[in-house]
Amino acid sequence: MIRVDNLVKTFGDFTAVKGISFDVKQGEIFAFLGPNGAGKTTTIKMLTTLLKPTSGTVELDGLNPMLQQKEARQRFGIVFQDPSLDGEQTAYENMELHGVLYHVPRKVRTERIESLLKLFELWDRRDSYVKEFSGGMKRRLEIARGFLHTPKILFLDEPTLGLDPQSRNQLWSHVKRLNETEKTTVFLTTHYMDEADRVAHRIAIVDHGQLIAQGTSAELKASTNTESLEEAFLALTGESLRDESASTAEGMRQMARMWRR
Amino acid sequence: MSAIYILWLRELKRYTRSRVQIIASLGQPLLYLLALGFGLGPVFERAGNGSYVQFIAPGVVGMSILFMCIFSGISILWDRQFGFLKETLVAPVSRMQIMLGRTLGSATVATFQGVLVFIICLIAGLRPHNWATALPQAFVFMAMVAITFAALGTAFGSVIKDMQGFPIVMNFMVMPMFFLSGALYPLSHLPSVLTVITRLDPLTYGIDGLRGSLTGVWHFNFALDVAVMAFIAAAFLSLGAYFFSKIQI
Numbered sequence: 001m002i003r004v005d006n007l008v009k010t011f012g013d014f015t016a017v018k019g020i021s022f023d024v025k026q027g028e029i030f031a032f033l034g035p036n037g038a039g040k041t042t043t044i045k046m047l048t049t050l051l052k053p054t055s056g057t058v059e060l061d062g063l064n065p066m067l068q069q070k071e072a073r074q075r076f077g078i079v080f081q082d083p084s085l086d087g088e089q090t091a092y093e094n095m096e097l098h099g100v101l102y103h104v105p106r107k108v109r110t111e112r113i114e115s116l117l118k119l120f121e122l123w124d125r126r127d128s129y130v131k132e133f134s135g136g137m138k139r140r141l142e143i144a145r146g147f148l149h150t151p152k153i154l155f156l157d158e159p160t161l162g163l164d165p166q167s168r169n170q171l172w173s174h175v176k177r178l179n180e181t182e183k184t185t186v187f188l189t190t191h192y193m194d195e196a197d198r199v200a201h202r203i204a205i206v207d208h209g210q211l212i213a214q215g216t217s218a219e220l221k222a223s224t225n226t227e228s229l230e231e232a233f234l235a236l237t238g239e240s241l242r243d244e245s246a247s248t249a250e251g252m253r254q255m256a257r258m259w260r261r
Numbered sequence: 262m263s264a265i266y267i268l269w270l271r272e273l274k275r276y277t278r279s280r281v282q283i284i285a286s287l288g289q290p291l292l293y294l295l296a297l298g299f300g301l302g303p304v305f306e307r308a309g310n311g312s313y314v315q316f317i318a319p320g321v322v323g324m325s326i327l328f329m330c331i332f333s334g335i336s337i338l339w340d341r342q343f344g345f346l347k348e349t350l351v352a353p354v355s356r357m358q359i360m361l362g363r364t365l366g367s368a369t370v371a372t373f374q375g376v377l378v379f380i381i382c383l384i385a386g387l388r389p390h391n392w393a394t395a396l397p398q399a400f401v402f403m404a405m406v407a408i409t410f411a412a413l414g415t416a417f418g419s420v421i422k423d424m425q426g427f428p429i430v431m432n433f434m435v436m437p438m439f440f441l442s443g444a445l446y447p448l449s450h451l452p453s454v455l456t457v458i459t460r461l462d463p464l465t466y467g468i469d470g471l472r473g474s475l476t477g478v479w480h481f482n483f484a485l486d487v488a489v490m491a492f493i494a495a496a497f498l499s500l501g502a503y504f505f506s507k508i509q510i
Contacts, residue, residue: 084344101352
């Protein structure tokens with residue numbers, strides 16, 4: 001479903017992704033793990049047509065996302081690291097807008113919005129403005145929205161960041177359920193190793209822009225001689241801390257938070 | 262088409278839902294109309310130019326449209342910040358459609374705002390010289406000013422990356438455009454440098470069109486104003502579309 005071959009991305013003289021290759025099969029839940037600044041988000045951006053690779057190839061469901069941008073976009077859904085909802089519209093309107101942008105026919109749209117909002121326990125709040133939602137509700141809405149156009153692949157970039165254990169738990173069980181019922185391939189990144197361990201069929205670990213290991217959780221633990229995925233991860237990527245430079249968007253978000261107080 | 266519609270509709274909803282903002286955005290035009298209109302009125306009349314409220318009202322209508330458009334354009338920044346922009350930019354629709362939906366949405370909202378201010382002007386004492394022709398003509402100019410500057414707003418919103426850029430746009434682009442447009446003073450008998458600058462200001466033609474339609478006093482004429490505005494609208498729409506297509510997320 002996803003095929004990545006020798007993918008490279010350089011920004012000026014900095015190489016963020018250094019020749020990554022992997023395959024994700026249809027219906028698989030694939031976790032893409034790595035410390036901050038390892039190149040996870042850059043890779044997701046290249047997979048989702050947001051960034052042009054410097055070299056290497058990407059294939060999504062047989063399509064080249066750079067050449068067949070619209071067709072590729074129609075086939076995947078994405079939940080970004082940071083929220084991408086319209087706070088000034090209601091939950092239902094956010095879903096509706098997404099459905100229209102993704103060319104979901106009206107009848108299917110109405111049915112799917114209802115069933116997804118019910119599944120993610122947001123149906124009762126469908127007419128509330130998204131700005132009044134808690135972090136967990138927003139995340140749920142975003143994931144429900146990601147499934148609305150029945151994508152073949154769903155990209156989840158750190159979807160559980162900042163959520164309480166209850167919300168995280170519930171969120172993953174919904175994602176797993178939809179992965180089983182709709183056969184959606186899921187590509188996720190997270191910093192919570194227990195989540196990856198529980199949810200993902202296969203795991204890839206990246207560091208410094210390179211793929212350093214991949215396999216099932218059991219395989220990774222066996223190869224590093226460790227008890228848990230977290231230990232395996234630390235054994236593979238080392239204990240040193242990574243610094244990530246703040247982007248303008250992050251700076252703006254901080255400013256907005258200050259303003260709202 | 263439906264993508265353009267849904268994004269247009271979003272702008273309308275945003276406007277109608279923030280009643281406080283509607284009232285707040287009426288404050289500034291009201292201040293200009295009342296403080297300047299009545300404050301400078303006696304001087305203006307003594308200079309033999311007739312009623313100043315009558316003169317300044319079209320300028321104030323144009324100003325409120327201009328500001329509304331720029332603020333809507335700048336809202337791209339907020340959408341960038343709160344992430345909603347990304348949601349639209351990864352959708353399987355062309356950037357052109359997204360840009361058009363947003364721009365036409367802010368143009369519609371700005372036109373509506375212009376109509377509101379126009380009604381306030383009528384209450385304050387504006388009297389169109391000929392109701393039957395004045396209203397449709399004035400509306401045409403309001404819509405043209407709105408489309409032109411909504412497109413410019415989109416261009417600004419696409420180019421500047423954070424809120425620090427906003428005062429620069431306001432102080433070095435938008436305010437000069439307003440003050441040099443003939444919204445506040447007649448364009449005849451100006452120093453020659455100012456004459457040149459006012460003629461280069463796109464808003465000048467919109468304001469002249471509005472004033473001519475409403476009061477029957479033209480500096481240029483109907484045909485010239487319409488032609489220049491149409492040309493600038495096309496240019497700014499292309500500019501807005503170009504910069505919007507260059508947005509990186």
